[in-house]
Amino acid sequence: MRAVLLDIEGTTCPVPFVSQVLFPYARERLDGFLQTEGNAALASLIEAIDGAMAADDGAADERPRRAPSHDERVRFLQSLIDQDRKLPALKELQGLIWDEGYASGALQCRLFDDVAPALRAWRKDGLLLAVYSSGSVKAQQLLYGHSTDGDLRGLFSHWFDTSTGPKGEAASYRAIARELALAPAAILFVSDSKSELEAARSAGMATRFSLRPQNPAVDPGPFEAITSLAQIEF
Ligand SMILES: CSCCC(=O)C(=O)COP(=O)(O)O
Numbered sequence: 001m002r003a004v005l006l007d008i009e010g011t012t013c014p015v016p017f018v019s020q021v022l023f024p025y026a027r028e029r030l031d032g033f034l035q036t037e038g039n040a041a042l043a044s045l046i047e048a049i050d051g052a053m054a055a056d057d058g059a060a061d062e063r064p065r066r067a068p069s070h071d072e073r074v075r076f077l078q079s080l081i082d083q084d085r086k087l088p089a090l091k092e093l094q095g096l097i098w099d100e101g102y103a104s105g106a107l108q109c110r111l112f113d114d115v116a117p118a119l120r121a122w123r124k125d126g127l128l129l130a131v132y133s134s135g136s137v138k139a140q141q142l143l144y145g146h147s148t149d150g151d152l153r154g155l156f157s158h159w160f161d162t163s164t165g166p167k168g169e170a171a172s173y174r175a176i177a178r179e180l181a182l183a184p185a186a187i188l189f190v191s192d193s194k195s196e197l198e199a200a201r202s203a204g205m206a207t208r209f210s211l212r213p214q215n216p217a218v219d220p221g222p223f224e225a226i227t228s229l230a231q232i233e234f
């Protein structure tokens with residue numbers, strides 16, 4: 001094995017930190033944040049969000065549509081958060097909102113206790129470490145940059161989000177392997193999602209199912225389950 005590719009939520013970070021801390025933090029601040037002026041990144045995200053709203057409304061025809069109001073946009077995004085929909089524009093937006101929370105100290109992630117020691121040991125052994133999460137790369141770097149174990153960003157050399165492709169598709173894992181310049185079989189992917197592991201396995205990667213306290217998915221199916229990264233032997 002030459003590399004470890006890690007999911008975040010349910011694998012290195014407790015699910016409740018995402019569902020009960022990060023998501024509500026963003027949900028409550030969407031209204032104010034979307035009214036921020038002079039943010040070029042925000043303007044293009046709003047365009048993408050409006051496109052997603054139109055698609056959700058079943059706008060298949062070419063008729064011109066009225067732009068959604070601010071309140072409609074906020075309600076739409078809040079409903080996506082409530083359903084844990086992984087719309088890339090929402091994920092980008094969440095990263096921008098969480099930035100303020102991490103900077104102020106309001107947000108800090110307590111990773112599972114075994115995570116930082118395992119990452120450090122693997123790096124020492126020369127393994128390449130990479131992240132693949134539905135959260136944006138910015139959100140990933142904020143989380144690892146503000147963990148209770150300190151700033152762990154330097155341990156990772158590669159960061160992947162859904163701009164590489166959906167986590168449930170084998171093509172995304174093949175693209176990651178190409179980016180890492182490794183054969184898929186030289187990469188171990190760890191995730192709490194069976195559909196993600198199926199996709200990674202189809203691409204030829206080695207896999208482990210992450211079974212952590214408070215994870216909603218507890219059935220590993222055909223995948224080898226681990227309850228700690230310390231159980232992984234290379
Ligand atoms: C990068 S922290 C926020 C994680 C997030 O927004 C999310 O949807 C979790 O997805 P994952 O692929 O890490 O399970």
Ligand SMILES: [Mg+2]
Nearest residue numbers: 007009010192
């Ligand atoms: Mg996960």
